[in-house]
Amino acid sequence: IVEPKYIRAERTSGYTFRSTDIGVVHDLMIHDIDLVLSLVCSPLHSVEAFGVTVIGGYEDVAQARLRFENGCIADLTASRISPTIARSFHAWSAGGCVTCDMHTREVKRFAPSDALRFGPAPLDMARQPGADIEQLKKDVFGHFVAVETLPVNASGPDALTQELTEFVDCVRNRREPHVDGEQALQAMIVAEAVLKSLAAHRWDGHARETIAPPIHGSTIHRDAA
Template sequence: MTRLKIAVVGVGALGRHHARILSTLDSVELVGVAEKDVEMGRSIAEACGCAHVTDFHDLLEDVDAVTIAVPTSAHLAVAGDCLRAGLPVMVEKPIAGTLDDAARLVDLADRQDVVLQVGHVERFNPAVTAAFGQIDRPRYLRVERLSPFAFRSTDIGVVHDLMIHDLELVLALVDAPIQSVQAFGISLMGGHEDSVQARISFSNGCIADLTASRVHPEPRRVLTSWSASGCVHVDLHTRRLTSYRPSEALLSGPSPLELAAEPGANIDDLKQSVFGKFITVREPDISDSDALTDELQHFAECVTSGRRP
């Protein structure tokens, strides 16, 4: 089997994990890492058994594809040069700092006819995969993504840093055009916005409320969907999914309120039977697969097959 030769550009907080994982994939040969911080780059390269360069251009003629984990402000320049070299690219989210820059990269990938994948790793979270199989025509979505301040990704705000994950999930779940967006944000630590609350209204009537903050005492990542078929709650951090569906007893009647109105009705017993008799609660088993590994494997498979990510 011919192994796909890949280079990683940027081996900081996330890129080092790109290198670590790619060095373990049977279908991939990690040729090298490009990192301007010489000490960091050499350390990662030694651990992964590959070459280190300070200028990513020095690797482009020796590889079949590139993954990019540099600051967002450098995405256009780095990804652009890789695409112009005819190389498939996986670039960490956000694809770029502006819509114009994002459009340039997409157009460049189309003209070069090469794969361009954006690193929306949450899509490969096994809890998300399970949720997509459970959520049907949502009418209301509520998403929270909270994190302690990490003193990184300070070149962008919390929308590009954290909320972008949930924007991508919401747009994938709701099959309708956006009608309006309302949002409020504040900067707490200086610089870009650190906390944002947004409401998105869709043309089919669905509403999505999103909260993102990178100044929070502890991490929290949850998504809840309400629809005519019930409620699905997903803890993206602990990978726990709980679904609440109307039972056959509730659908066929009599309703709990009708039962409560009957002479001699035992309200305490009815309270105890809400979840179980009237509302079916299920917590399916969730895979323990690693989302970043699955994402990088998916990129390698798309490069090899030529299919769209």
Template sequence: MEPIQIAVIGAGKLGGYHANLAAKLPEFDLVAIADPWESSRNALASKTGAEPVANIAEVFDRIEAAVVATPTATHYAVVDRLLAAGKHVLVEKPITPTADAAARLVQTADKAGVTLQVGHVERFSPALVAAGDSLKNPRFIRSERTSGYTFRSTDIGAVLDLMIHDIDLVLSLAESEVVDVWATGLSVLGGHEDMVNARLTFANGCVADLTASRVSYELRRTMQVITDRGFTAVDFATGKATTVAPTDAVLRGEFNGDALSAERKAELFAGKMFEEVLVKAEHAAPAVNAIELELLDFARAIQTGTSPRVNGAAGRDAVAIAERVLRAIASQPGIAHQYRHAA
């Protein structure tokens, strides 16, 4: 099968990741790096062997697909132009700043018959692979995504920059309509919210508590999931998962702690509880490059005409919930907050 002629639009950090990987993958032929900043595009092009161009229009007739890694505020205009011209697109998250704009892109992609994929890269995390079926049918989800201030993605706040990852993940896990959103947040360094806590309640009874901060002294990318069958802790940074699974006797309601001898209680308290009653296990998947897997999924979707793992509709739905979170923050009295977004 012939390699897909592809360009990367945006020569920043994420664009660099995509370009360096696409240049090495046999599924792609990296044609160009497009960026208005000459020094940025030239530097990345020299590393990858691609042609540096100031505007993607210079190579429009030579590409089949593009990765869009530009500032969020520019996503709609760039992606819409590509889709309308029949180009397949992988756009970094969030797909657009608003759900209305995202919906228009989904319609354009459907009309053109091309692939529209959104870069919610955590869906390709080895930590999710390690967790396996233990995440199915969640009753409660808690996520924490915190980092220091990177001075990137300053055109959006912590909801669209960080929390959007976990919104997408919980939507994919809960598989139910969000019926209620509560949120609060603070703008610390100005312009947009930097710290956010949100609670999503789903029609099927699942509840998700999400925390995001880009002004934290701790780097955390974790999620805990409780189901009727046990507990799972996922660490996206390490790619590992920990499960705690009750024995069949516990699930049948046959465990009676009050009937145990003092000796047996002491034994369980000392550590046997998580070996014999609530069985704890550590799981690790092979180390992988999640962005590489994302690109390979993009290639598969293009070549087979099937949906990517995270299609435009999924990206649209995540932004729709993000907007509800932002509105909930804005409704909180006394919260220092500035809610901005562009169409």
């Protein structure tokens, strides 16, 4: 992925009753923040976020939009009270789009084909008398938009196991990890900016904003900054 201009990430799961001392931003969204920062080589410009608490004392659902100085926008969704498990990551650039399903470990790349770049425009073809619209629909993916499934080692260990294995290897062999302390710190700084924006979002417009619906008395109130 070269110079992504738009990124969308979704990370959802059911409520596990683990990590109850933190919210979903530090529990789940932090991983996608780290991925975004590894792809976008630009300072962060602004953060907008909101969240909902349903079960405990911290946010269980969070939505954040990160804007970078080079124009890239990243929309991140995290939920730990979802009936479905999702680990998706989409990145758009001038050259096309890459989609990653990290739950099934499937990666696909979509890019304009030579037929789309150098051939007759599909819309012009559709306007021709007697145009076969149904065939043009079928030709969108494959003929006009090239679709490539990228190889992924689906039989390897999960990300957490790899992380712990690399940590032990770095300690034993005194080498630098793929994600060093500075990179981890930058992800934490962005996560804190997300939480600050989340706390400032006013659901009811009052000075003491509500960042969660009143479900079983679990509503959180935080003083406005």
